[in-house]
Amino acid sequence: MALDSSGNSYATNVGNNSITSYSGSSDGDVSPSATLGTAPITGMSIPTGIAQDATGKIYVTNPGFPNAPTDSITVYAAGSNAATAPMATIAGASTGLDFPFGITLDSTGKIYVANAGSLTDPPGADSITVYPAGSTD
Numbered sequence: 549m550a551l552d553s554s555g556n557s558y559a560t561n562v563g564n565n566s567i568t569s570y571s572g573s574s575d576g577d578v579s580p581s582a583t584l585g586t587a588p589i590t591g592m593s594i595p596t597g598i599a600q601d602a603t604g605k606i607y608v609t610n611p612g613f614p615n616a617p618t619d620s621i622t623v624y625a626a627g628s629n630a631a632t633a634p635m636a637t638i639a640g641a642s643t644g645l646d647f648p649f650g651i652t653l654d655s656t657g658k659i660y661v662a663n664a665g666s667l668t669d670p671p672g673a674d675s676i677t678v679y680p681a682g683s684t685d
Contacts, residue, residue: 550598550599550600552604553602556570556572556581557570557572560596560608561585562595562596565594566585566590566592567595568583569583569584582627582629583630584624589631589633590631590633591610591622592608592610594612595610596648596650597651599651599652599653600626601657603626605623605624606628607659608622608623608624609621609650611648618639618645619639619645619646619648620637620638620639620645622636622637623637638659643677643679645677646663646665646673648662648663648664648677649662649663657681658681659680661678662674662676
């Protein structure tokens with residue numbers, strides 16, 4: 549879950565590969581104010597972690613298993629809704645992503661990802677990978 553500077557909340561939904569957002573004034577059983585979803589357009593695959601940068605861009609970790617061949621981080625423009633393609637995707641063997649589960653950004657935009665490691669990794673294979681601000685691949 550993530551909060552933006554206006555108090556709006558964003559939640560990942562593993563079951564249907566989507567992100568739902570709620571206004572800061574939401575209380576109780578309410579419908580989302582927006583839903584970012586509809587795979588494969590969004591590139592999401594079991595979204596587990598979410599964060600926003602200072603400009604409102606949405607960063608999502610996607611472990612991929614079993615729906616996608618690779619782990620990834622997908623980045624969406626601020627205010628993205630419905631079937632929106634990512635503006636950037638960080639993926640590939642050289643990224644060090646290994647079942648990315650959580651994500652955060654620091655005040656300079658540097659991206660930190662918690663990797664849970666795959667089921668076939670030895671114990672203790674968890675890691676943190678760090679990417680420069682503005683990374684796109």
